[in-house]
Amino acid sequence: MPHDHHDHDHLSPSGHPYREDQDGPLSYHQQMEIAVRELLVEKGVTTKAEIAAQITAMDNRSPAIGASIVAKAWTDADFKARLLASGSATCAEMDVPVEAMELIVVENTPDTHNVVVCTLCSCYPRNILGLPPDWYKQREYRSRAVREPRKVLSEFGLDLADDVRVQVHDSTADMRYLVLPMRPEGTKGWSEDQLAAIVGRDSMIGAAVPQA
Amino acid sequence: MTETSSPAIATGAPVRLKSIAPPGHVRCPWYLRGKTGVIERDLGLTGNPETLAYGVEAQQIRLYRVRFTMKDIWGDDADPASDTLDAEIFENWLEPTHAS
Amino acid sequence: MTNSATADAGRRWHDMGGDPAGQINRDEHDYALWEKRVDALMVIASKKKHFTVDGLRRVLEDMGPEAFETMTYYERWIHSITQNLMEGGVFTPAELGDKMAEVAARGASYGEASLGD
Known part of the structure; x- marks a missing residue:
C-alpha cells in the first residue's frame, strides 16, 4: 500500500491529492479499465503517454x-x-x-x-x-x-x-x-x-x- | 473477398429496403424495413460493417443515403406527412421497387 | 425468413427508432477520468486495427437491453472493448483475470488501484 487510504490528506504516491473522481470505491468496471489499460501498455499496443495525449485531444474538442x-x-x-x-x-x-x-x-x-x-x-x-x-x-x-x-x-x-x-x-x-x-x-x-x-x-x- | 459491388444506383431512383429480420449486427433500422424511398446520394464504397463487426475481412459495398417522406415510413399517421428523413443504407439492404 | 415490419419477430432491443418513449431528460454530466480513459482505449485500439467500431457496436448490442438500462455508457464500453480485444487475441481471459486481481489488491479506491495515476 503506497499510503494509508484512511489518511485525511489522501495523497497519491507522487504527493498530489487524488482527483475527486479518483476517490470513490473501485467498481468492477473501473477495475477492468485499469487492467485492460495496463495490459495494452505491457503488450506494446499503446503507451501511457499515448493514452494521456488522446484524453487531452478529446478534452480539447468541444x-x-x-x-x-x-x-x-x-x-x-x-x-x-x-x-x-x-x-x-x-x-x-x-x-x-x-x-x-x-x-x-x-x-x-x-x-x-x-x-x-x-x-x-x-x-x-x-x-x-x-x-x-x-x-x-x-x-x-x-x-x-x-x-x-x-x-x-x-x-x-x-x-x-x-x-x-x-x-x-x-x-x-x-x-x-x-x-x-x-x-x-x-x-x-x-x-x-x-x-x-x-x-x-x-x-x-x-x-x-x-x-x- | 474484396470484389467490388454491383453498379451504383442513380440519385433519385426509387428503392425499397428489404423486409428481412436476420439476427446479428445489422445496419438497417427496423422502422425502415419494407419502406420505399429514393436515393438521395451515393456515398461510395466502404467495407461491409456487418462483416467487419465479426472481425473478418469485408467486401467493399456501396453506401447510400435514402430519403423517405414521413408518410412513406409512418403512413397516414405521419404528422406532417411531408417532413422527410434521410438514412444511410448499405446496398445489401436495397431491392428494386418492382420486386415482390 | 420473411417478415413484415409490423411484426416484431427478430427485432433487436437497440433498434429503437420510432418506439413510443417518454420525455427527454436533458440533465448532463461531465465524464470521470476513468471514463475518458475507456474512450481513449477505444480510439487507440481501433485506430491500430485491433478491432472495429462495428465490433464495438456488435458486442454492445449483444449485451442486451438490461445492460443498456442498468449499466452506464462507459461501463458498457469497457465491457465491449474487453470482449473485442479478447476475440482479437490481444490478451486472454486468464491474463485479464490475473491483472484485475492485481489491480483490486492495490487498494479500495480508483486512485489507489490505478497507482495514483
Missing part, C-alpha cells in the same frame, strides 16, 4: 470547434460552398480532422430545418462537437426523433412553423452530420468570434437555433 466552422461559413460564402460540398476536406483546412468516413454538413434554410439522431447507437461528430450530451444517447431521443421530430423539438423549446419542412437525419452508419444553422437577424457586421459565441452545441445537432 462545440467551440463546430461554432467556429459555422461562424466562418456565415461570413465566407466560398468556404460555406466548399463545406456543404465536402465537409471533411473543408474542416481539414481548419485543422479539424474528422475521423469518420465523411462529414456531411446540412444547411438550415427558411424552408428546411435539419435535425440529427442516431437510432441504432449514438453516432456523433465528436471531433467537431466533443462528446455527445447524455440525452443524445438515451432511449427517449433516439426513439422519438424519427417519429415525432416536431414534438421533440418543441420539448427543446423550438417550435417550427408549419411551412418549414423538418429533415431528420438518422446517422446510423459511417457518416457524421453537422447542422449549419441560419445566421440570426441582428448580427450584421459581427465578427467571426462574436458570431461563434452565439452558436451553441444543440443548434449544430438541430435541437435549437442560435439567437442574436
